[in-house]
Amino acid sequence: GDSVTQMEGPVTLSEEAFLTINCTYTATGYPSLFWYVQYPGEGLQLLLKATKADDKGSNKGFEATYRKETTSFHLEKGSVQVSDSAVYFCALSQAGTALIFGKGTTLSVSS
Amino acid sequence: SAVISQKPSRDICQRGTSLTIQCQVDSQVTMMFWYRQQPGQSLTLIATANQGSEATYESGFVIDKFPISRPNLTFSTLTVSNMSPEDSSIYLCSVESGIRDEKLFFGSGTQLSVL
Numbered sequence: 001g002d003s004v005t006q007m008e009g010p011v012t013l014s015e016e017a018f019l020t021i022n023c024t025y026t027a028t029g030y031p032s033l034f035w036y037v038q039y040p041g042e043g044l045q046l047l048l049k050a051t052k053a054d055d056k057g058s059n060k061g062f063e064a065t066y067r068k069e070t071t072s073f074h075l076e077k078g079s080v081q082v083s084d085s086a087v088y089f090c091a092l093s094q095a096g097t098a099l100i101f102g103k104g105t106t107l108s109v110s111s
Numbered sequence: 112s113a114v115i116s117q118k119p120s121r122d123i124c125q126r127g128t129s130l131t132i133q134c135q136v137d138s139q140v141t142m143m144f145w146y147r148q149q150p151g152q153s154l155t156l157i158a159t160a161n162q163g164s165e166a167t168y169e170s171g172f173v174i175d176k177f178p179i180s181r182p183n184l185t186f187s188t189l190t191v192s193n194m195s196p197e198d199s200s201i202y203l204c205s206v207e208s209g210i211r212d213e214k215l216f217f218g219s220g221t222q223l224s225v226l
Contacts, residue, residue, distance in 0.1 A: 043217060043220050044154070044220075089153060100156070101154045
């Protein structure tokens, strides 16, 4: 079945460092891909999404490009802030089906 | 965007009891899902709540333990039955409008602690 694999955490960075969180997927067909974020003590929020190959999702300085040839959807940010500290989940969804999540990657940014 | 109200937001329950969690959406939605997030873990799909028919459960989840109702296109309940400490988790309702590019929305979750 479909699955998502994302890099193990925690990821610890200094403020203004470059962030990459790797995410690869296995799926039949053409799923939509998502990044969700969970800030400490808060619920899950959609960060960005892409619905077809070569689409780039972006939000709050974060970007991810849907790469069908490498079945990847890596999350990047050029300069992280302390407020970006959170757990990040990569996920996929086929039309009419539930999200399938990766295990999550904890990001900790220090000043 | 859909607004989802989930309640209770948290509860502390005794072993052997049951808790029913409600999910109310402010618009009609095609798909409703229930997830579990165990402490420090990712989200695991429990079941898809189908309007007018029995829910579709994922491997490892059964109707006797997690009965689900979906009486209409805006409301669903999940019951956690005969609870044990292992059921302590966050339970989340999620909806999708049915249009492929629509965002998938989550309720704020129910944090359940079983003593």
